[in-house]
Amino acid sequence: MPSPRRIAIVLFNLGGPDAPAAVKPFLFNLFNDRNIIGLPQPMRWLVAKLISTRRAPVAAHVYAQMGGRSPILPNTQAQAAALHAALADTGEVRCFIAMRYWHPFTEDVARAVKDWEPTEIVLLPLYPQFSTTTTASSQRAWDETARKIGLGAPRRLICCYPDEPGFVAALADITRQALAACAGEAPGAEPAIIFSAHGLPKKIVDAGDPYVAQVEASVGAVARELGLASAQYRIAYQSRVGPLEWVGPATDATILAAARARRPIVVVPVAFVSEHSETLVELDIEYGKLAKANGAPAYVRAPTVSTHPAFVAGLARLVRAALNNEGAIQPGCTRAACTGHSQCALTRVGL
Missing domain, CATH: 3.40.50.1400 (Rossmann fold)
Structure with missing residues (x-):
């Protein structure tokens, strides 16, 4: 008898500091990403240290105007809840949130996904337009972590959806x-x-x-x-x-x-x-x-699309398409061709 289908949906987002003390380390993590600054180590570490130290006071003032923390995690949690509800007819689904530069970090989330024992994983960036600095960075961090911890469930990446x-x-x-x-x-x-x-x-x-x-x-x-x-x-x-x-x-x-x-x-x-x-x-x-x-x-x-019903419905369609292998010509990619390009973005940038 086949195992029941258990689908882990991992929402990729940037993340943001959750307290004033988190501003500087958040900035360091951002600028220490090789997809952001392409220098080899230890030069990248030194540059990230310098930039984060210089920019921390300015950034702290910005976050002080929002109560000392970024709202991006609770906003993303609301989107995850709305998407989970939209996929209620899809089977056993659980949404996870993996932030790139602050908690919950990719490695922690990947371990939680592994503990849940999914039969398949859909990686869903909350970046509609593909960039090497966002989607590619999150994908790389996920795949490196998955290999390290032995997370072997098949996964598909929704690389972009600019005109969904x-x-x-x-x-x-x-x-x-x-x-x-x-x-x-x-x-x-x-x-x-x-x-x-x-x-x-x-x-x-x-x-x-x-x-x-x-x-x-x-x-x-x-x-x-x-x-x-x-x-x-x-x-x-x-x-x-x-x-x-x-x-x-x-x-x-x-x-x-x-x-x-x-x-x-x-x-x-x-x-x-x-x-x-x-x-x-x-x-x-x-x-x-x-x-x-x-x-x-x-x-x-205008506000962001956030949990707008049409946007959430579109995300749900993308997940269903990924699960049905519709147009999946690249490993993990669900678009046959990225808008405006003859090849999938993942292939185009050498990923």
Whole structure:
């Protein structure tokens, strides 16, 4: 008699400090990741130590504005609970959360998954657009840990879903609501719609990372859903750090230009699926002040898709497709071709 099907779904996310004392070690873990800084050890360790020491006071101020901790873990827990409910008809399912740079760490979660003894594992990044700095990093950490602890259950990775219909529907809905709120604050004015994503150093994109192309695919799908012409919106990138050239245009510069033109502004986070410092502080507080100080008659920031029913339903569809091996041409990948590319992103970046 075959063993009952036990499905472990592992949600990958970035993580965030859960107390003021966690800010510096969180930053160190981030910059000590070879997918973020490609130097060999011990140089990477030294650079990570230097950057985390220098940036810790600034970051601590940011997190102080959110009560001293990141909300990303409770937000992700809510998403896991909603996904579990959406998969109630799939069999015995348990959702786990593996954060990349703070608790719960990948190794601890992998051991918990092994103890649960699943028959199969689905790795689900909460990064709709693939990047070597996010999904690839989380996948590498998981696979290295799984080998080390002897976690042998077959696993599939959902590498990306930039134009998944549920994700697009959720983004379109929150954009529509933000536009309505903006119209209430500045009736009759044509708003500047800015889709904002986390930036990347340009050299990473030039090396073949498909992230920017997939952000563009996400925004294009939302624009078609809403009937927006290309002149009605911009894609911009936020959170630049360091001296390297980053992809652009920058979100703050785009907001500044719209504010000086006296246009109301709607900002939509397109690559973040849960609230954290870059939405609650950078977009809401810092860029909100920038917009108002420079003449914007309204500034509205759409919420992240979070537990929007359409987004959760889309995640559930992705999990079911992975379990049914639909389009799985790469080991662990559930997309036959990543949007805008002739090959799966995992193959394209050499993973």
